[in-house]
């Protein structure tokens with residue numbers, strides 16, 4: 360017999376806004392990988408405009424480290440031509456940036472996670488306070504139980520970091536999956552075997568498009584969280600199967616969701 364229905368949430372950009380942390384950890388990881396080539400203290404503490412603007416394109420944490428590296432590299436396409444130019448060919452520009460320095464994604468991901476671990480060891484409260492829940496989301500998650508629904512988190516963030524932040528906000532999802540568990544479609548497929556999936560709330564449109572294109576997953580209701588890190592045209596002409604979720608709809612009973 361299947362368990363209670365399960366509503367699945369992405370983490371960054373859906374539950375939590377961690378922009379100050381993404382930047383600090385990315386720039387510190389970047390300077391660590393660059394060794395003594397750059398001094399992180401020479402970089403701003405606040406996220407630069409280019410970093411904020413490119414965040415909606417980020418799929419994996421390591422890309423943020425790469426973006427920090429491109430922001431500080433004087434002749435990079437990003438510093439020369441700006442964020443719009445970079446985002447127009449985001450994948451190709453990331454590949455080129457990796458090649459320029461002969462970097463591998465897993466090396467940048469490890470650097471990011473090392474920096475985060477060190478930060479937490481040194482000052483956990485400070486680290487946690489760099490993350491803010493989006494308005495109304497915690498309250499809504501805590502109401503789901505009254506509607507007979509459980510919820511889960513599926514994220515590309517590391518599991519341990521996700522757990523730290525959820526604990527800080529006293530949130531206790533039924534399940535939590537970090538990038539270690541595989542891609543989001545893989546995790547959804549696995550969850551679908553055990554739960555009646557009520558929906559998947561995510562702020563990365565490309566991920567939702569992958570889900571609706573997969574015939575094993577296309578019965579899942581997909582919701583694009585419009586309060587998250589969205590590209591300028593993400594809300595326009597959504598394909599059938601992806602519903603726009605606004606904060607006011609999130610606040611309504613599940614039965615009234617599109």
Ligand SMILES: [Mg+2]
Pocket residue numbers: 369370371372373561562563587
């Ligand atoms: Mg997200």
